[in-house]
Amino acid sequence: MGNFIAMRRSTDGSLHLRNPAIRTYLVSLLFSSLSESHNKPPNISHLNSQPVIGSSFRVLQSFSRFSCSSFEVETIKKLACFHHFFVPPSGVHWFSSQAVIEPKTSDGLTVDNIVARRWTILDESESDWKSHAAAIAQSIQLIKKRLQWKKMVIRLEMLSAELNRSDLWDDPVHAGKISREHGSLMGKMKEVNGFEQELFEHIDMLKLAREENDGELESESIRALLRMRRSTKEKELQALLSGEQDSCSCFIEVQAGAGGTESMDWAAMVMQMYKSWAQHRGYGVTVVDEMPGEIAGIKRATIKLDGEYAFGYAKAEVGVHRLVRISPFDSGKRRHTSFAAVAVIPILGDVSSRFQINESDLRIERFRAGGAGGQHVNTTESAVRIVHIPTGVTATCQNERSQHQNKAMAMAVLQSRLDQLEMARQAQLNAQHTQSLTEISWGNQIRTYVLHPYQMVKDLRTNYEVSDPDSVLDGDLDSFILSFLSSSLDKDEDNL
Amino acid sequence: MICRGFVVLEREMNSSFPRAIRSTISPSSLVFKRPKPPFFAALSRSISVSSMPTSPNPQIPLFLRPPKFSSTLSDLQKWQEWAKSIALSVGSKFVDIDNGPDTILLCRELKWLLEDAVEDKSTVPELGSAKNGRLVRLKADIEELYVLWKQRIEERRPFQYIVGCEHWRDLILSVQEGVLIPRPETELIVDLVGEVVLENKGLGDGIWADLGTGSGAIAIGIGRILGSGGKVIATDLSPVAASVAAYNVERYELQDKVEIRQGSWFEPLDDVKGALVGLVSNPPYIPSHLILGLQAEVGKHEPRLALDGGENGMDDLLHLCKGAALMLKPGGFFAFETNGEKQCEFLADFLTNKLETSFHNVKVVYDFAGIQRFVTGFHN
Ligand SMILES: C[S@@+](CC[C@H](N)C(=O)[O-])C[C@H]1O[C@@H](n2cnc3c(N)ncnc32)[C@H](O)[C@@H]1O
Numbered sequence: 051m052g053n054f055i056a057m058r059r060s061t062d063g064s065l066h067l068r069n070p071a072i073r074t075y076l077v078s079l080l081f082s083s084l085s086e087s088h089n090k091p092p093n094i095s096h097l098n099s100q101p102v103i104g105s106s107f108r109v110l111q112s113f114s115r116f117s118c119s120s121f122e123v124e125t126i127k128k129l130a131c132f133h134h135f136f137v138p139p140s141g142v143h144w145f146s147s148q149a150v151i152e153p154k155t156s157d158g159l160t161v162d163n164i165v166a167r168r169w170t171i172l173d174e175s176e177s178d179w180k181s182h183a184a185a186i187a188q189s190i191q192l193i194k195k196r197l198q199w200k201k202m203v204i205r206l207e208m209l210s211a212e213l214n215r216s217d218l219w220d221d222p223v224h225a226g227k228i229s230r231e232h233g234s235l236m237g238k239m240k241e242v243n244g245f246e247q248e249l250f251e252h253i254d255m256l257k258l259a260r261e262e263n264d265g266e267l268e269s270e271s272i273r274a275l276l277r278m279r280r281s282t283k284e285k286e287l288q289a290l291l292s293g294e295q296d297s298c299s300c301f302i303e304v305q306a307g308a309g310g311t312e313s314m315d316w317a318a319m320v321m322q323m324y325k326s327w328a329q330h331r332g333y334g335v336t337v338v339d340e341m342p343g344e345i346a347g348i349k350r351a352t353i354k355l356d357g358e359y360a361f362g363y364a365k366a367e368v369g370v371h372r373l374v375r376i377s378p379f380d381s382g383k384r385r386h387t388s389f390a391a392v393a394v395i396p397i398l399g400d401v402s403s404r405f406q407i408n409e410s411d412l413r414i415e416r417f418r419a420g421g422a423g424g425q426h427v428n429t430t431e432s433a434v435r436i437v438h439i440p441t442g443v444t445a446t447c448q449n450e451r452s453q454h455q456n457k458a459m460a461m462a463v464l465q466s467r468l469d470q471l472e473m474a475r476q477a478q479l480n481a482q483h484t485q486s487l488t489e490i491s492w493g494n495q496i497r498t499y500v501l502h503p504y505q506m507v508k509d510l511r512t513n514y515e516v517s518d519p520d521s522v523l524d525g526d527l528d529s530f531i532l533s534f535l536s537s538s539l540d541k542d543e544d545n546l
Numbered sequence: 547m548i549c550r551g552f553v554v555l556e557r558e559m560n561s562s563f564p565r566a567i568r569s570t571i572s573p574s575s576l577v578f579k580r581p582k583p584p585f586f587a588a589l590s591r592s593i594s595v596s597s598m599p600t601s602p603n604p605q606i607p608l609f610l611r612p613p614k615f616s617s618t619l620s621d622l623q624k625w626q627e628w629a630k631s632i633a634l635s636v637g638s639k640f641v642d643i644d645n646g647p648d649t650i651l652l653c654r655e656l657k658w659l660l661e662d663a664v665e666d667k668s669t670v671p672e673l674g675s676a677k678n679g680r681l682v683r684l685k686a687d688i689e690e691l692y693v694l695w696k697q698r699i700e701e702r703r704p705f706q707y708i709v710g711c712e713h714w715r716d717l718i719l720s721v722q723e724g725v726l727i728p729r730p731e732t733e734l735i736v737d738l739v740g741e742v743v744l745e746n747k748g749l750g751d752g753i754w755a756d757l758g759t760g761s762g763a764i765a766i767g768i769g770r771i772l773g774s775g776g777k778v779i780a781t782d783l784s785p786v787a788a789s790v791a792a793y794n795v796e797r798y799e800l801q802d803k804v805e806i807r808q809g810s811w812f813e814p815l816d817d818v819k820g821a822l823v824g825l826v827s828n829p830p831y832i833p834s835h836l837i838l839g840l841q842a843e844v845g846k847h848e849p850r851l852a853l854d855g856g857e858n859g860m861d862d863l864l865h866l867c868k869g870a871a872l873m874l875k876p877g878g879f880f881a882f883e884t885n886g887e888k889q890c891e892f893l894a895d896f897l898t899n900k901l902e903t904s905f906h907n908v909k910v911v912y913d914f915a916g917i918q919r920f921v922t923g924f925h926n
Contacts, residue, residue, distance in 0.1 A: 329668065335668075342650055342653070414914075416914045416915065421645055422885065422886060422917075423729075423731055423886075423913065423915050423917055423919075424729060424731050424732075424831075424883065424885060424886070424913070424917075424919065425726070425729065425828075425830070425831060425832055425844070425852075425853050425885075426832060426836075426840060426841070426844065427645070427729070427841060427844065428704050428706075428727055428729075428841065428843040428844050428848070429647065429651070430647070430651060430654070430655055430658075430705050430706070431647075431651050432730055448654075449654070450713070451658060451712075451713030452712075452713035452714050452715060452716070452717075452730070452733075453730040453733060453914070454714075454715040454716055454733055455713065455716065
């Protein structure tokens with residue numbers, strides 16, 4: 051496979067990958083098929099700093115149908131550098147710089163100083179100002195970590211540089227995108243700086259009150275600190291979902307691994323788990339596409355979750371889920387291990403940033419009962435499958451009740467898949483872009499559910515575990531999701 | 547399952563006429579009118595004046611009925627499990643007999659029936675997991691649900707009659723016994739009209755006719771894309787169809803745009819002779835001798851009046867083609883659905899070459915399955 055990647059800049063400014071192998075790689079990155087294949091799993095670990103595909107992959111006999119030559123990998127790297135070339139060197143910044151100045155108290159205390167002093171954090175009910183201040187400082191630090199502060203600062207500088215270019219508005223779509231992202235990051239940064247400022251004001255006020263022996267002012271400052279302690283604690287949680295697409299609705303796809311009915315049953319259980327979870331959270335749930343197994347379960351299914359932060363939470367579920375139990379489908383009552391793969395695709399709210407689909411690139415396939423059709427046939431089957439020819443990305447919908455609606459839904463799925471593909475591509479071209487969680491963990495085995503000989507659900511990424519699989523399978527997933535989101539953002543020291 | 551599958555639809559498959567005519571149907575044999583069922587034959591003669599439908603009250607689709615009933619979640623779940631088990635027992639039996647529904651399709655229909663029957667759709671996904679005595683409000687008695695599903699499987703009663711509606715395009719149309727369930731192929735007629743209206747704004751502001759409107763599907767679809775001056779007159783011989791169509795028109799608040807008239811083909815349209823900008827129809831087109839072998843859902847349950855097109859299936863189509871020239875304004879557009887290649891080719895030739903006032907731009911249009919399905923054109 052010695053081809054090179056031909057890229058063509060189209061009128062809408064997006065790049066198209068011409069090489070089918072890379073294309074397929076990107077597609078499989080989004081939602082690898084669990085079907086069996088004889089090719090060895092691709093080694094694409096040099097593309098990202100972390101291996102995309104873990105060894106658990108091999109258990110499933112490979113998700114992907116080709117391998118990617120190192121030549122192509124090199125080309126991608128070069129392209130990334132090439133792209134970099136056009137980006138003005140960072141350090142040249144115009145309007146983001148003052149926001150980065152670190153706020154201090156009058157006597158030079160900063161958030162980092164306070165945390166470093168390790169003042170004991172007491173219960174909220176203790177009216178001790180140092181304890182409150184330490185708790186607040188800790189929260190602020192955590193929020194910054196979760197916002198990936200360092201990367202945010204760099205990204206902001208880059209965006210500011212671009213906003214200062216004189217030819218910015220030659221491409222209004224791009225300009226709009228840049229200024230929206232800049233605005234949103236600035237907003238986040240200002241909010242956190244505001245917290246710091248507020249904390250220091252309270253501390254300064256308190257010190258002043260003490261100097262002046264003003265008991266009333268002192269207790270008012272302590273009360274203010276307590277209020278702030280509570281509100282920053284709440285913000286910690288919100289900061290977990292501060293990614294660009296986190297607030298979006300999304301699709302969740304579940305696909306059964308090899309292993310016949312037992313694994314198809316497992317895939318159906320996983321899907322049911324998400325349906326219940328989404329319902330508890332108050333999301334709208336629509337089944338988009340479902341391929342039932344011959345005897346039980348599903349081969350694959352797609353659901354749509356409508357609601358705020360559906361993607362932000364659900365993205366924590368991307369990966370392979372493993373079940374160990376005595377199979378009800380095995381007359382010999384043996385223990386079986388099965389796998390189901392989960393993919394999550396955000397539904398972008400910002401229309402201008404969506405991948406532009408060219409109508410003539412689509413092939414629309416519709417179900418029909420054989421024979422004469424028309425008045426001869428009455429069927430409620432109205433499945434539609436749409437293929438995006440240049441990328442090979444497809445989407446199927448058969449759960450709506452009219453062909454018209456199935457087509458509309460399949461288009462929505464296709465659009466989101468292509469959007470995600472585009473995002474993955476941009477992530478590779480843009481070294482500054484923070485790698486999304488979905489890209490990092492896709493393909494990895496993330497969680498094990500053991501029903502026999504003991505009962506346990508364990509997340510392999512966080513080691514978080516519970517001993518009650520039934521409640522998890524009934525949709526009680528929040529603690530798994532939150533522990534994953536916080537661990538992946540909090541442990542990364544680079545984020546501060 | 548062998549003959550089911552995806553058919554690849556090339557975009558722009560609509561090849562344009564003319565093509566070599568290979569039809570073996572002789573025109574003379576086609577002029578022969580099949581005997582109408584006596585009741586309707588009498589009707590078609592006696593009703594010559596257009597009249598607003600006064601006939602039977604149309605049935606309300608299940609999903610629109612008030613939730614007067616209730617059941618415990620676990621009883622509902624029991625019903626669901628029972629219904630699923632008989633759907634499973636069908637396997638591919640119906641597919642083998644007459645290309646009817648298989649288990650997968652029946653299971654999907656079961657889910658839809660449940661969605662239509664419960665007051666709150668969001669309880670459906672809970673059925674799988676919750677095992678409790680909580681009450682759910684239903685739009686049909688649980689006993690009735692047992693009866694309905696039995697009819698679906700044992701009598702092959704069409705799913706759309708069971709729930710009283712069909713999802714067609716972005717519409718939900720009420721249907722009941724006596725009215726043809728609109729087909730997905732027919733969705734395209736509305737798109738074809740949409741295209742010509744887009745090209746020629748004048749067509750969007752004139753009077754259209756949908757002959758043999760059935761549930762009113764095409765008329766309503768067109769009514770929603772016409773301009774402010776546009777209007778559709780929809781006719782049907784069947785009083786049940788006329789009243790169901792009127793009900794659907796009302797549900798979409800199109801009374802000002804779509805007028806229902808009861809009567810045979812052009813008879814109720816005397817007042818708009820030569821004034822129509824568009825004429826569309828999906829008339830009965832199945833050759834009489836094929837009616838007996840139809841899929842059970844169709845042959846045993848849908849009205850013969852809506853299906854039987856006479857010896858060659860073209861009795862009504864020819865009648866419509868002959869009348870079209872009289873009814874349409876110069877430049878007016880027509881679109882007819884047909885049984886397939888043979889009828890399309892015959893009619894296209896007939897319209898181009900055999901009539902005194904001829905038509906131009908006569909085209910054969912393929913349906914999504916790649917079958918030549920529609921004949922369209924313009925009056926000179
Ligand atoms: C194939 S159905 C089409 C119904 C509807 N237009 C659709 O596409 O779903 C044919 C319709 O023509 C009506 N029909 C049959 N003979 C007729 C006649 N002589 N005059 C008017 N309508 C007639 C039937 O009642 C039936 O509703």
